[in-house]
Amino acid sequence: MSTIPCNSESYRRNLAVAIKILCVLLMITVAMPLSSAAVTELSVYPDYPVVGEDIKINGTAQPDESIDVTVSFNQTVNVSNGTYEYRIDDVEIPDGSNTFQVTSEKVKDLNVRVKILFWITKSADAESGVATVSQSNVPSGTYDIIIDGQAEDGESTVNLTINASSSIKADTQGYFEETYATNSIPPGIFELNAGEINEIITLYEELVVIPPEYDVYDANQNYIIEIEEISAAADDYLAGQLPIIQISQLVDYFLSGDKY
Template sequence: MGFLLLLSMLLCIILSHGAVASGSWELIPANPVVGDVIEIRGTGFEGESVDVLITFEKEVQVVDGRYEYLLEDVRIPSGFDNRFTVQATGVDDLNVRVKMLLWITKTAEAKDGVATVSQAGVPPGTYKIRIDGKSDAPSVKLKITAFQEMEVDSEGSFSYTYDSKSMPSGSFEVNVGSIAKQVELQPAAGNIEGDAEKDFKSEKMWVAGILAVLILFVAYLRRRKS
């Protein structure tokens, strides 16, 4: 009898936890490309708000003992509590510089090669963010996490949109409530074509330069013979 009572209690606990975690969300479009307007659409969430965390990792090369990573036109939308954290691994220190009208810098010294800078209460707006510092390693690993608390309506739904044109391509982890998914943001086709076109133009300029030198050299030899 006691065992049955205990089993019933465990089932109630499991079912209650399942109800809490019954919320779900989807990404639209499912396979986004840099430049797409991305929507995170959630349903079945309980409470008045849900936490949304987006994490991105980037490896940055160190040049002459320094590393630097620049993010242009980063849009911070309206929300309850906008926060971001930057963690750098393999560094001596970390500077996070944010510019809306003026540059504001937060600095952290590394402990065992890891430095972290966090900022809460970030007002909505469009920012330029520069991450830099000193390092003796050949490369450093940056982990950037953005947090926002989204309002959930009376039916347990919410919608969050973001223009991805300022985001770098790569793998992101998106965590909504307790549900995490890996999202691959593909590079825009124009960027790939643009890089190929730049390489082609550079190659043409290089060939044209060699031809120009050869023509001048031949003209010089003819002049000497004459």
């Protein structure tokens, strides 16, 4: 029986190359992300929400995917006689999977009291001044919540972080939408996370009125088109630099004498 000569040096080189290729393949496999509900688009309305006004979100994700949406805000609470307390009324918990979490900093302990038919309390002692209470799968409904506890010695304020998470499902086309009440959120900045998209939202105490932008030909920016301004617009129109629809609108503004 004939034998095939084996070059041991060549064999070792080929083995080393094969091992390197295998390692690279393993690294690529580990680095690949697991399948998740990837949100590709997210819109939030209105642009300038007021306390008590519903916020609506919509967007797109993978068809039939479940999307985790989290609303979170921070609140500084004053300390009185060594204790702190913060109350949130009319907290709306939606149907489906949800989690409500409170983290308190610069404290000895934390109590989260929820009124359903009667007050139910869940407590936690702090570690290094930080205490967290979390509850999942809260039955849907509207609740009053009191957050209180003992502050660390010498502290005049404590910091609270409140997170409310829920799961919504995209339809067969990947579209999803949801509405969130803001009556339990204080005015200021809060965050809304949907999938991997993060939106920073400012909640205002009163309606924000945004004045319209000035027309480019309104040189003195008084929202009135005057003779010099309509003349400049006419020159640009005659030079072919202004479309007829725009010069017509400007002429209407000029002839009316009113603010546009």
